[in-house]
Amino acid sequence: MSEDTNKHGHKWTMVVDLDKCTGCQACVVACHAENNVPIASEEEVVKGRAMHWMRIERYWEGEFPDVKAKFIPVFCQQCGDAPCEPVCPVYASYHSEEENVNVQVYNRCIGTRYCGNNCPYRVRMFNYRAPEFDAPLEQQLNPDVTVRGPGVMEKCTFCIQRVRRGAETANAENRLIKDGEVVPACVQACPTNALVFGDKYDEESRVAKLVPNERQFKLLESLGTEPAVYYLKGGETHVGE
Amino acid sequence: MTQFTRRDVLKIGAAGTATAILAGCSQDAERWVELEPYVRAPEDQLPGNPTYYATTCRMCPAACGILVKLTNGRAIKIEGNPEHPVSRGKTCARGQAGLQLLYNPDRVTTAVMQEERGKRKFKALAWNEAINTLIKKIEAADGQVAVWTGSTTSGHLYDLFSLFTDAIGSSDLIRYDLYSAINGYAALTTISEQLTGQAVLPSYDLGHADAIFSFGADFLGTWHNANAYGVEFGNFRDQAYGKRGYLVQFEPKMSITGAKADKWVPVKPGAEALVAQAIARIIAEEKLGSPERIERAETLTPEVDLEAAAAACELQVEDLVTFARAFAEAEHPVALPGEALIGRTNSLDALLAVQALNVIAGTVGEAGSMMITPSLSGSEMQPAAASTFEQVQTLVERMNAGEIKVLLVHGANPLYDLPESLGFAEALANVETVVSFNPMLDETAAYADYILPNRVYLEGWGYEVVNPGFQGLPVVSGQQPVVGPFHDVRATGDVLLTIAQRLDATASTLPWTDEVAFIKEKITNLPAGMYGGDDPDFQWARYQQFGGWWPETAPADPITADLAQVIEVPAAEFDGAEDEFPYFLHLYLPVLLSDGSGANTPWLQGSPDPLTTISWQSWVEANPKTADELGVKNGDIVKIESPNGKIEAPVYVFPAIRPDTIAIPLGQGHTDYGRYAKERGTNPVNLLGTTRDGKSNTIWAWSNVRVKLVKTDDTQDLAVYESKADAAKDAHVPF
Numbered sequence: 001m002s003e004d005t006n007k008h009g010h011k012w013t014m015v016v017d018l019d020k021c022t023g024c025q026a027c028v029v030a031c032h033a034e035n036n037v038p039i040a041s042e043e044e045v046v047k048g049r050a051m052h053w054m055r056i057e058r059y060w061e062g063e064f065p066d067v068k069a070k071f072i073p074v075f076c077q078q079c080g081d082a083p084c085e086p087v088c089p090v091y092a093s094y095h096s097e098e099e100n101v102n103v104q105v106y107n108r109c110i111g112t113r114y115c116g117n118n119c120p121y122r123v124r125m126f127n128y129r130a131p132e133f134d135a136p137l138e139q140q141l142n143p144d145v146t147v148r149g150p151g152v153m154e155k156c157t158f159c160i161q162r163v164r165r166g167a168e169t170a171n172a173e174n175r176l177i178k179d180g181e182v183v184p185a186c187v188q189a190c191p192t193n194a195l196v197f198g199d200k201y202d203e204e205s206r207v208a209k210l211v212p213n214e215r216q217f218k219l220l221e222s223l224g225t226e227p228a229v230y231y232l233k234g235g236e237t238h239v240g241e
Numbered sequence: 242m243t244q245f246t247r248r249d250v251l252k253i254g255a256a257g258t259a260t261a262i263l264a265g266c267s268q269d270a271e272r273w274v275e276l277e278p279y280v281r282a283p284e285d286q287l288p289g290n291p292t293y294y295a296t297t298c299r300m301c302p303a304a305c306g307i308l309v310k311l312t313n314g315r316a317i318k319i320e321g322n323p324e325h326p327v328s329r330g331k332t333c334a335r336g337q338a339g340l341q342l343l344y345n346p347d348r349v350t351t352a353v354m355q356e357e358r359g360k361r362k363f364k365a366l367a368w369n370e371a372i373n374t375l376i377k378k379i380e381a382a383d384g385q386v387a388v389w390t391g392s393t394t395s396g397h398l399y400d401l402f403s404l405f406t407d408a409i410g411s412s413d414l415i416r417y418d419l420y421s422a423i424n425g426y427a428a429l430t431t432i433s434e435q436l437t438g439q440a441v442l443p444s445y446d447l448g449h450a451d452a453i454f455s456f457g458a459d460f461l462g463t464w465h466n467a468n469a470y471g472v473e474f475g476n477f478r479d480q481a482y483g484k485r486g487y488l489v490q491f492e493p494k495m496s497i498t499g500a501k502a503d504k505w506v507p508v509k510p511g512a513e514a515l516v517a518q519a520i521a522r523i524i525a526e527e528k529l530g531s532p533e534r535i536e537r538a539e540t541l542t543p544e545v546d547l548e549a550a551a552a553a554c555e556l557q558v559e560d561l562v563t564f565a566r567a568f569a570e571a572e573h574p575v576a577l578p579g580e581a582l583i584g585r586t587n588s589l590d591a592l593l594a595v596q597a598l599n600v601i602a603g604t605v606g607e608a609g610s611m612m613i614t615p616s617l618s619g620s621e622m623q624p625a626a627a628s629t630f631e632q633v634q635t636l637v638e639r640m641n642a643g644e645i646k647v648l649l650v651h652g653a654n655p656l657y658d659l660p661e662s663l664g665f666a667e668a669l670a671n672v673e674t675v676v677s678f679n680p681m682l683d684e685t686a687a688y689a690d691y692i693l694p695n696r697v698y699l700e701g702w703g704y705e706v707v708n709p710g711f712q713g714l715p716v717v718s719g720q721q722p723v724v725g726p727f728h729d730v731r732a733t734g735d736v737l738l739t740i741a742q743r744l745d746a747t748a749s750t751l752p753w754t755d756e757v758a759f760i761k762e763k764i765t766n767l768p769a770g771m772y773g774g775d776d777p778d779f780q781w782a783r784y785q786q787f788g789g790w791w792p793e794t795a796p797a798d799p800i801t802a803d804l805a806q807v808i809e810v811p812a813a814e815f816d817g818a819e820d821e822f823p824y825f826l827h828l829y830l831p832v833l834l835s836d837g838s839g840a841n842t843p844w845l846q847g848s849p850d851p852l853t854t855i856s857w858q859s860w861v862e863a864n865p866k867t868a869d870e871l872g873v874k875n876g877d878i879v880k881i882e883s884p885n886g887k888i889e890a891p892v893y894v895f896p897a898i899r900p901d902t903i904a905i906p907l908g909q910g911h912t913d914y915g916r917y918a919k920e921r922g923t924n925p926v927n928l929l930g931t932t933r934d935g936k937s938n939t940i941w942a943w944s945n946v947r948v949k950l951v952k953t954d955d956t957q958d959l960a961v962y963e964s965k966a967d968a969a970k971d972a973h974v975p976f
Contacts, residue, residue, distance in 0.1 A: 019485065020475050022461040023497050023830055023851035026468075029844045033318055037848035042857035045960035050849075050856075055962060058852060060896050064864060065507050067897045069500035069852055112335075134346040134916070136727070137843070142317050143289070188320055191331040191471025192478070196404040237487040237503040240563035 010177075011228065012158050014187075015210045018234040020194035022159040023056050023071035025193065026036035028184035033077075034185035036133035036141045036143050036148075039150040048078060051125050054186055065082055074196070075186070076123045076156035077219060078102055080226030084115035092153070094170040098167075101158050101228065111151035124155045145216065158197070170191065179205040200228075248908060250310030258940040263629065265847070288313055288350050295706060295788025296324050297705055299698035300335040300342070300418060302392035303327070303466035304705040306788045307336060309694035309723040316699055316724050321468070322788050326714045327707055333468040334833055334848065341842035343727060345364070347915030348680055349694040350728035357767065358675070358688045367856045368731055371693055375736075376743050378674045379409070382646035387413035388635055391626065391653030393420040393838070395720060397760050397946040398651065398734050399625040401751065405611045405737060408747040411637055411675055413645065417628040419658035419836040421598025423828075424465055426627035427532050431789070432578070432592050435615045436802040443577050444469075445708035448476030449609030452571035453488045454564070456513045456595050457581025463830035464579060466476040474501070480574055487567060488642075491516055491923030494582050494827050495897030497851050507899045510825040510944075512554040513581050516561070517598055518542055518810060519550040523565035524601065530569025537601045538569075543807050564808040573609030574602045578884035579661035579783070580829065584944025585813040594810050599802065608801030612798040614710030614791035619943055622717060622763060623710035628935055628940035633659070645736075647674045651695065651733055656684040657911060660929040662885045671882050681841060690953075695733040700726045702734070702757055702790075704764065713795030716768065732756055753895060764790060811944040817884045817947035824867070826883060826946045827904040830926050834835040834908030840918035851908070855894050861950070862904040863893035871952055878955040881905070883948045890923050891957040920968075 031037060031054050040050045054075035061068045078101045084093045085102065092108035095101075097228075110145045116124035130150040133141070141147060144161040148154045166182035179198050187195040198205035207230075215232040287291065293308045298319070306325025310318040319339055323330035352371040353363040367372075379386055386409060388402045399416060406414045421427070426442065434440045447453060447460070447470060460470040477486045488503035491513050499505045508516055522545040524530060525538035551558045568574045576598035582591040596611070604610035618624060633655075639645055641664070648669070652775060655665050669675060671686055675685035678695045686692050695701065703720035710716055734756030742753035753759040765777035770782035770790040783788055815825070830836055831850055839845040849856045861879060863871070873879060873892045880889050881903070890905065899902055907923025934940040 017478075019478050022471060022474065022501050023660055024461060024467065025334040025848050025851060026332060026337065028848050029334040032335055032844050032848075033340065038567065039843040041847075045847070045856055045962070046958040050962055052848075052962075055849075056851060058854060060961065064866075064898075064900070065865060067495070069495060071497075071895060073849065086283075115527045131257075136342045136611050137341060137346060139315050139344050140317055142341045171590070185318070187338060189329075191468050191474075192335060192475030194475065217743070231252055235485055237485055239487055239503075239567040 009100060011200040011209045012078070012163060013198060013211070014158070014229045015196040015207050015232065016229065017196070018070070019232065020192040021056070021071045021073055022192055024191065025056065026054060026189040026191060028054055028056065028074060030185040030204045031156070033140070033143055034145070035157070036145050037055050038133065038174055049128055051121070051127065053154070063230045071163035072231070074121060074123060074219070075229070075230045076102060077227035078158060080228065081166065081224060083118045083120060083225060087114040087118045087191055089114070099160060100159070101160065102153055103157065103160065104153060105150050106148050106154065108145055110154045111153065111222045112147075112225060120225065126151050127152050127154065138170055143187065192206065256373060269407070272408060272917050275452045276498065280378070285423070286313065289367060294721065295719070295786060295789065296699065296723055297703070297720040298328075298332070298717040299393045300334045300340060300839065301718070304333065304467065304707045304718040305336060305466070305468050305477050306718055307332060309699060311723060313528075313609045314724065314856055324787055325718070326712050326716055327466065327710070327718065328467050329469070329472050329749070329853055331468055331472055333471065335835060335845065336468060337727070337838050338767050338842045339699060340838060341844055343699045343724070345681065345841060345915060347682065347841065348728060349682055349686070349692050349730070351730070352691070352693050354569045354585045354691045358690065359626050361682070361687055363692070366691070368729070371691060371858055372739055375676060375691065375693070376740050384410040384651065385646040386411045386642070387645045387646055388649045388651070389415045389417070389653050390651050391418035392416060394652030395698070395701070395929050396625055396705040397756060397763070399755070401737055401759065401775075402651070404750050405741060405747055408614060408741075408750040409744070410746070413639065415628045415633060415636055416625055417633050418653045419629070420830065421627045421839070422658075422941050422943060423580055423583070423830055424463070425580070425588070425837065427590055427629045428583055428588050429578065430627060431589060431937070432596055433613060435593070435798050436596060436804055439613045439616065439800055439866065440626065441616070442709035444612050444614065444711055445577055446609050446612055447473035447575065447758070449575045449920055450575045450897055451484065451486050451609065452567050452574040453486065453577065454568060454574065455488065455490045455498060455502070455577040455599065456575035456579050457492040457519060458579025459498045459829065460577060460579075461498040461501060462496050462832045463835050465709055466711070467832070472933070478810050487571070489564060492579070493899045493902040494829070494883050494895070495852065496829065497832060499897070500852065505897070506556070509553065509555045509899070510816065510827065511585060511692070511903060514587065514810045515550050516556070516564070517576065517594045518545050518570055518808070519547060519554070519561045520565045521598060521601055522547065523562055524569045527562065527565065529566050533603055535602055536571055536603050538539070538712045539601060540805055541601060541808055543599045557779065558845070566597065568602070572685060573607070573612050575599060575602055577601055581944070584942055586717070586932060586935050586942045586945050587811050587813045588940045588942060589936045590810040591813070594808050596802070597804060597808055605802040611683075611802070611953060614713060614715055616798055617706070617715045618718070620662055622706050622767070624706040626869070627724065629939035631939040634931065637663060637665055637668045640672050643671050645672050646943070647676065649676050650685050650689065651678040653821070654679070654685045654807050654838075656681045656688060657914075657924065658926065660885060660926050660931065662930050678780045680730060681915055682766060683914045684912055693733070693736055694730040699723050700730075701732055704760055704762055714791045716766070716791040719784050719787070719789040734759070744825070747790065811935060813945065814935070816932060819947065822883065822947035823948065824948050825902040826928060826948045827902050828944070829904060830905055831906035831908055835904070837911065837924075840908055841915040841919070843917050846921075847915050849962040852897070853895065854863065854961065855893060855959055857921065857960045858957070859890045859906065859909040860893040860959070862893050862898050863950075864898050864900040865894050865896060866900040867903065868892060868894045871950055873952055876956045876959045878953045878957055879926075879954055880951040881928065882949050882951065883946045885930045885946065886927040888923045888927060889953065891959060893959065902952065924945040
C-alpha cells in the first residue's frame with residue numbers, strides 16, 4: 001500500500017460489492033433520513049435538479065431478450081487527491097486530516113459551484129432554493145446534521161457525525177475505535193451487505209481485507225483522484241452455456 | 242402487582258443498543274412514553290444522546306423488527322433490530338420512510354365526521370361523542386356489522402376484531418388488501434396447507450441455496466419480505482469457498498430480482514408453470530440428479546410434450562434441459578412461486594407445480610430450501626388468516642343487499658385497492674354507517690361517515706405473529722409506542738374495548754381494560770422464549786426490550802412437504818381477444834410505493850424507481866419494438882384500454898420487457914391520501930376485472946387481462962434521474 005505511506009488518523013473507506021447491490025434504494029432513503037437531505041419536487045427532478053447524496057445508477061447491457069441491468073451506487077468518492085478541493089476560493093471544500101475524507105464547510109460556502117463543476121463523479125448537490133419541510137416533517141430532522149441553506153453545495157460526508165461520535169466515545173473509553181463500530185446510514189440499512197465501511201489503516205478491518213480483490217476497481221480510476229470508495233465487480237454464474 | 246421502576250428495568254440490562262422501557266408507578270406511565278421538559282429530564286435522557294426503542298415496522302405486512310432512534314423525545318431515525326430473526330439489523334426503503342407517516346402533515350388529527358360522504362367537509366368530534374355514537378350504531382345494527390382489515394392491521398387488533406365479530410354474531414371479518422392480493426397470501430397459504438398441513442406462507446432459506454428458480458417472485462423488491470430476502474440474497478452471493486449460487490428468473494418484465502439474476506428468462510405470460518412442469522418432466526425422462534429426485538419427478542409430473550411446451554414458453558428445448566440439469570444436480574435447489582403465477586386463472590395449479598419442484602428436490606425443511614415456520618406450540622397465537630377474493634365479493638354482495646348496517650375499516654383502503662369493476666363504491670352507498678380507523682384521509686376514509694383515527698404504528702401497541710417466518714423460528718414481533726401520540730388520536734384497540742364493554746353481547750368476551758392489558762396477557766402466556774424467565778413483569782419488560790418473542794433455537798423437527806399426485810395445470814385464460822387487445826398487462830408492486838400505502842411520503846415518492854429511475858409519476862413500460870410499432874417515445878401519453886376500463890399514462894421505453902407485454906406499476910393514482918399522493922399518476926387497478934381462479938373459485942385472477950394502447954397527442958415530462966441523452970448513441974458501461 002504505497003499510497004498510504006504517510007499514515008495519520010484513519011483512512012475511512014467504503015467497499016461496494018456490486019454483486020450484492022440490488023438497487024433497492026434502502027440506502028438512498030436512509031441517507032435522506034440521516035443527513036436531512038431535502039426531497040426534490042417533481043418539477044425540480046424534471047429540470048435535473050434532484051437532490052440525493054447517494055444515487056443508484058442503472059446501466060443497460062445488451063438487447064432483449066439477452067438484456068442485463070447493472071446497478072452501481074454512486075456517492076462522494078472521498079478522493080485522496082480531490083479535484084473539488086483546490087478550486088474552492090473560500091476553502092469550504094477541504095480535506096480532513098483526522099478522517100481522511102473531503103469535508104464541506106457549509107457556512108463557508110459562497111455557492112460558486114466550482115467544486116461541483118470540477119467533480120468528475122457528479123456527486124455534489126447544489127441548493128438552488130431553501131429546503132422545505134412541510135410541518136411537522138421537520139420534527140424528523142437529525143439534530144447532529146446542519147440543514148443547508150440556499151446557495152450552498154452539499155455532498156456525502158461518510159456520515160461524519162457518526163464517525164466523530166464513534167471516535168469521541170472510543171476516546172472517552174480510552175480505546176481504539178473497533179471495526180464495524182461506526183457505519184454510515186447507507187451501510188447500516190443495506191439489506192444485502194453490499195456496502196462495507198471501515199478504516200483501511202486498520203489492517204484487520206473488513207475493508208482492508210476486501211480491497212485487495214481481483215474484482216476490485218475504482219470509478220474513473222485513470223483520473224488519478226485516488227477515491228476512498230472501492231467497487232467489486234459483479235459476477236455471473238454460467239450453467240450449461 | 243410488582244411495579245418496575247425505570248431503574249429496575251435498566252438493571253435487567255440492555256440488549257444491543259435497545260434500551261429499556263420507561264415504566265413507572267401509574268398505569269399511564271407504564272403504557273406511554275411521557276415527554277418531559279429539559280428542566281426535569283428523565284434520568285436516562287441526556288440532551289444530545291439518543292435512546293433507542295425496539296418495535297415492529299408496519300409499512301408492509303412483513304413485520305421486520307426495528308429500532309427507533311430518539312433524541313429528546315423526537316423519533317428521528319429507523320434502523321433494523323440486529324437481534325430480530327426477521328430483519329437481522331436491516332431495513333428496506335419503505336421501512337426507513339415510516340417516520341414520514343408519523344410526521345405526515347396530512348394526518349387526521351382527531352375524531353371527525355361528515356354529513357355527506359365524499360364531500361370531505363369534516364367536523365371535529367369529541368372522542369366520547371364519537372364512541373357513544375358508534376355504540377348506538379352497532380347496537381342498532383343487530384349483528385349486521387362488517388369489519389374490513391388489511392394485512393398491516395396489527396395482529397392484536399385482528400384478534401380483538403375477531404373476538405368482537407364472533408360475540409356480536411357477525412361472520413364478516415375481512416383481511417384483504419392490494420398487497421396481500423398481489424402477493425398471493427390466500428393462494429400460497431392454501432398450497433402450504435395442502436403440502437404440509439400448516440396454513441402459513443412458505444419462506445425460502447435463500448442464503449444457503451445454490452440454485453434459485455424464481456417464477457416471477459420479485460423477492461428483492463416487494464415479494465412477502467424484501468428486507469429479509471435481501472439479507473438472504475447477500476448471503477447467497479457470498480457463500481463459502483467463493484460459491485455465489487445460480488439465480489434464474491422467469492418473468493415477462495424485468496424486476497430488480499430479474500436484474501440480479503444470472504439468467505433472466507422473459508417467458509410468455511401464462512406459460513410459467515409449463516416451464517416448471519417441463520423441468521420436472523426432463524428430470525424424470527433424462528434421469529437427472531439423484532434416484533430419489535428422478536422417482537419423485539416421475540410421480541408428480543404428467544406427460545409433457547417438450548417440443549410443444551418449449552414452443553408455448555417461447556424457449557428452446559435445450560434451455561429447458563439446461564435448467565432441469567441445473568436444478569436436479571444442485572445440492573439445495575429452490576423454486577419460488579411468484580406474482581406472475583398468483584394472479585392467473587390457473588393460479589392454484591400453477592403455484593402447486595412450482596412448489597412441486599421443491600418436493601422433487603426433497604430438501605423441504607432443510608437449510609437452503611423451502612421452509613414452513615412451525616406454529617407456536619402450546620399457544621393460541623396464530624398468524625391472522627388472509628381472506629380470499631370470494632369472501633370479499635360475498636361481503637360486497639351483502640353490502641349491496643343492505644345486509645350490512647355498519648362497516649368498520651382498519652388498515653385497508655378497498656376503494657383504492659380494488660377495481661371499479663368490483664362495485665365496492667356502489668356497495669358502500671348501501672351501508673348505513675361507514676367508519677374508518679385510518680390515520681390518514683385515504684379514499685375509503687373520504688367516503689366514511691366517521692373517521693376515528695388510530696395511532697400510527699410508531700405511537701401504538703401491538704404484536705404480530707410473523708408470517709412468513711425466517712430461519713425456522715416462530716416469532717411474535719412486538720410493537721410499542723416509541724413516542725407519545727402526536728395528535729388527539731386513539732388506539733383502535735382501546736376504542737373497540739370501550740365499545741365492547743358497553744354492549745351486552747361483548748362485555749364478557751372482551752373484558753380487558755385496554756389493549757395493553759390484552760397484549761400483556763397474550764405475551765406473558767407464551768412459552769419460555771430466548772429471554773427466559775417466568776415472572777410476567779420480567780417477560781413483559783424483556784418483550785419490549787428485545788422487540789418481540791422468539792424461541793432460543795428453531796424447533797428440532799422441521800416441517801416437511803408431502804405430495805404424491807400428478808399435477809395437471811390447465812392453460813391460463815386471458816380476458817380480451819388477442820386481435821382487439823394485443824398486449825398482456827403486467828401490473829407490479831414497485832419497490833418504493835409498493836401497494837400505494839407508501840405514496841404519502843416524500844421520501845418514497847421522490848426516490849427513483851431502480852430500473853426506470855422515474856420518481857413522483859406513473860408510467861407504462863413498453864419494449865422499444867412495441868414503442869416503434871405505436872410510434873411513441875418516452876413521455877408520450879397513451880390510453881390503455883382493457884375490457885374492464887381505461888387509463889392514461891406516459892410511455893417509458895423499457896428494454897427488458899417482452900414486446901407482447903406492457904407493464905404498469907401500482908401505487909399511484911390516489912384521489913385522496915394527503916398532498917404527496919393526491920392526484921398524482923394513475924391507478925391501473927381499474928383495468929382489472931373480478932375473475933376468480935378456475936380451480937377453487939376463491940382466488941382473484943388479477944393477472945389475466947389483455948390491453949390495447951392508443952397514442953394520444955399529449956406528452957408529459959418524465960421525472961427521470963437517468964441521463965436524457967440518447968442511450969443508443971451514448972451507451973457506456975463503466976464496469
